[in-house]
Amino acid sequence: MPKTPQPDEQGRLRVLDKDTGHQLSINAPSLPHGNYEVLEEPASDPISGEALPAVHGTPKKTPVETTTNGRTAENKEKHDG
């Protein structure tokens, strides 16, 4: 059974936003409202209690490429197979 993530004393969690690749501290109740992966890292500054700043990354490439008109490109191998 997956462990329920425990927010810190400030009620925050440190997460990786899988859509954007950014790591940020969020308000724990907003966890279901994003494509987040909870990280085992501090979310708040231990001295000031402020949320730690975001660390910006890049999103992982989606496995399905889209064409310039936004349609999903055909997978030729699958098509041929």
Next chain:
Amino acid sequence: MAEPLRPAPAKLYGRENWIFVPTIASAALAPTVAEATGASSLDITRIAFADGAPEPTQNTNLVDQNRRFGDTTLAQFVGTTTYAGGQMTYQFDQQGAAASDPVKAWEKFKNTSGTVTGFLVKRSNVARATTPIAGQFVDVYPVEIGPSMPTKSGDGENAEGAAVCTFAITSDPAFKVAILA
């Protein structure tokens, strides 16, 4: 004389969006498509009430110049510009199940232990259901959102569950920045 220029109106009725974006990587505050459309962002266009939608303001001081000894007239300088936030009132269902749409804004903004930071992104003159794409221009306000409190919007027959919160603009906004790919 030729007819004076009259640019076409930018019609905004049903053509404005407010989107809350938790973080933006660009120092110029230009959001990427992923940041503006990811699951962590929230388009509050149809969650915020019409009379409770974010309405940031700008106030620029006009200050009198220091009068020189012989001056008999006084001119002014442009002084400090203050960008101010305000209140935001949005739909909220007290009985809404956790993680459901009726409590989405509440769970995103409510913070009993401080504030939620992020960016309020305003897109204008694009039909509201149009997905943000690279090249569209937006205005971006860095914000800090205070705790929400349940309240109601309307009165009597049109009363609806709502929540109200206050937001502050925490640094210079960026206007007419293009969404990045």
